[in-house]
Amino acid sequence: MRSVTELPPASKYREDDLPALMVRYQKSEAEAVEELVRRLSPRLLRFLAVSEHIESDAEDLLQECWIRIHRSRHTYRPLEPVLPWLFAIARHTRLDGYRRRRRRESREILVANPPEMASGIPLTPGGESDEFDRLLASLPESQREVILMMKVSGMSLEEVARATSSTVGAIKQKAHRAYAKLRLILNNEEK
């Protein structure tokens, strides 16, 4: 087993050619669309799924997210980082999806007692995802999305600040609070 100081960087997804792909997408090159969807959908799906819990909802949200990305593609500035732009849109898609679901559920309760909703369907096979989701679920939403963007999408503090319309200082503060909580949880589990 490798030592903790020799682990690979969290930013395994850092890809320098995403801005060039976005520019080609703006020029309406079909290959660029295919490549972007293929490369970015897994990350977006992971991000959208964490609070949705239901795979079909997350997939619907992913489609909605890509529609919004498509409609907003003119707002991407060439040479700017792609991930903050992308996740700013994804973040609001997720928020709108959450609000929509809450409205739908509140209406359903008024009519009749709804059947229990399926929850926690893993988006990836195996227990690794469950464990990851469970730890993330223990964090408040604002801290969860910061950890998710940094850890899963390999975004820097500044990129997360851009995606969340926040400041780097505020993101650091949220990350530090999340670390404190995660330390306790991870340590208690070991006991």
Next chain:
Amino acid sequence: MSVELTSDCSVIDRELDSRFDQHGSELSERARQHLQECQRCKKLYEWITQESPPGEASPELSGRIQGMLQSSLKPVSPRPSTRVLAVRFLSVFLLFAAPAIGMMGVAGLHQMGLPQMIGITVVLALGVALLSMSLSWQMTPGSLQRIPPKTAAPILTAGFLIGIAVLFPWRAPEAFLTTGWPCLKAGLMMALPAAVLFWLLVRRGVALNIGALGATLGAIAGLLSATVLQFTCSLQEAGHLLVWHGGVLVASTVLGVAIARLVNRLSREPA
């Protein structure tokens, strides 16, 4: 091994900060030492730095999305930089305010002393620059917003009110309501078309936080009205300026939020 949280644990927080800033930067000697000693930090560091499971978008789903996007694929021109957008907002502000001041006269300008004139002009100029930048950031997803959108309007309002309170004399109010009401009415009537003009510019981008956008649009329209009133109103007294001219700014901001939320709610209601 110790499991107690020590003051050195913050070293790991800082190491993680620099890791996410510089992508894979080396651990410092102090941090390595701490990871050997602190079980909590070791587990946290392992969890944070280990590879995370990505989502799995099925080929069918990816194909469906690709097909959907490709069916409506047209070339688009990237929108201008945030600075260019901010200059456009500034231009609209000046092109609206200057003729309005010209038509209504410059009675206020003659009532102000030089320090008051310079002071309030600086406050108004900083305010419009701040709101113009904020609007251009809000139009562009993923912009680095040096001042968060939720704080731009409160900062401006506080700056304007403090500036008025410090720069202008406090006198006993004479016919406070009857002299003030026309200012408030005229200000709000000016703010409405101004807000529409700014909105026409904003809608070329993509605003994600509708509430904050409404507040900023309301604030810049209110600031435009307050600017016109400042140079045209002959009552340059702190109480009048704070309540009736500042009131335009506050009311316009609040109305901006209310209208934005209402529009947002109506647009989301299922048919």
